[in-house]
Amino acid sequence: MGVILAAEGLGFAYPGRPRPVFGDVGLDISDGEILCVLGPNGIGKSTLLRCLAGLAPPSAGIVHVAGRPIAELGRAEIARQLALVPQSHQTVFAFPVRTVVEMGRAPHLGWFGSPGPEDAERAVEALRTLGIAHLADAPYTEISGGEQQLVQIARVLAQAPRLMILDEPTAHLDFANQARFLALVRRLARQGLGIIFTTHAPDHAYALADRTLVLSPRHPPLLGETRAVLTAERLSETYGVPIRLIREGGHIACVAEVE
Numbered sequence: 192m193g194v195i196l197a198a199e200g201l202g203f204a205y206p207g208r209p210r211p212v213f214g215d216v217g218l219d220i221s222d223g224e225i226l227c228v229l230g231p232n233g234i235g236k237s238t239l240l241r242c243l244a245g246l247a248p249p250s251a252g253i254v255h256v257a258g259r260p261i262a263e264l265g266r267a268e269i270a271r272q273l274a275l276v277p278q279s280h281q282t283v284f285a286f287p288v289r290t291v292v293e294m295g296r297a298p299h300l301g302w303f304g305s306p307g308p309e310d311a312e313r314a315v316e317a318l319r320t321l322g323i324a325h326l327a328d329a330p331y332t333e334i335s336g337g338e339q340q341l342v343q344i345a346r347v348l349a350q351a352p353r354l355m356i357l358d359e360p361t362a363h364l365d366f367a368n369q370a371r372f373l374a375l376v377r378r379l380a381r382q383g384l385g386i387i388f389t390t391h392a393p394d395h396a397y398a399l400a401d402r403t404l405v406l407s408p409r410h411p412p413l414l415g416e417t418r419a420v421l422t423a424e425r426l427s428e429t430y431g432v433p434i435r436l437i438r439e440g441g442h443i444a445c446v447a448e449v450e
């Protein structure tokens with residue numbers, strides 16, 4: 192088991208904005224590990240994921256991928272190590288779903304290479320894994336938001352990176368699909384995939400994450416073992432509302448007690 196990605200002293204400020212979105216974030220993730228990033232709206236979770244994926248150059252600190260500074264790696268090289276699934280993915284092109292998923296194979300094709308039968312088979316396999324093989328021929332623009340989210344995750348599975356970075360992957364999923372998705376993430380991690388995800392459901396951090404990074408307006412970034420970091424006190428402080436934890440048969444659920 193090796194370290195896939197390590198970030199040190201990471202900070203990011205949008206041009207023209209006086210205050211950095213976040214500063215001094217340090218984290219690392221290894222093969223087979225699941226890490227959750229938690230924090231209130233607007234705290235900088237998506238921005239952090241973009242920095243980790245090499246899509247937003249940090250204003251402080253450094254990201255290493257497979258032991259090398261990410262800025263020294265080419266796009267295809269990065270894409271063989273990691274993939275980011277953003278919160279929403281807009282496209283105007285009515286590509287069939289299977290084509291969108293096959294696009295995930297791009298980092299594995301040579302210059303001017305086009306996908307072959309093996310790439311097509313991998314794409315269908317990824318759709319099957321997500322339980323959406325029946326959508327293979329549907330135009331991407333004519334499926335629901337939740338289905339698009341699943342297709343984007345299938346695209347990343349077809350890409351076969353070492354690390355999947357998922358920005359609110361359960362945001363558009365119905366209750367059953369959320370549960371299926373959590374089980375899938377657990378299965379993928381057992382197979383050796385590293386996974387970083389953001390969520391607004393602390394329950395999902397408890398259910399999945401080995402470690403959690405908490406971004407809060409009230410304290411510096413805090414990373415640790417999930418159950419040690421996500422105490423009721425810290426969640427209440429982070430979200431600014433009283434939060435109670437309910438423990439039942441190894442599960443933990445959070446209840447916000449707002450009048």
Ligand SMILES: Nc1ncnc2c1ncn2[C@@H]1O[C@H](COP(=O)(O)OP(=O)(O)OP(=O)(O)O)[C@@H](O)[C@H]1O
Nearest residue numbers: 205206208212230231232233234235236237238239
């Ligand atoms: N392109 C941009 N230019 C300037 N400021 C931005 C830009 N994108 C985001 N921001 C600001 O940066 C901060 C962090 O945004 P970000 O989307 O990373 O937060 P988040 O924690 O992912 O939020 P949410 O949970 O609501 O998705 C916010 O205050 C936001 O207004």
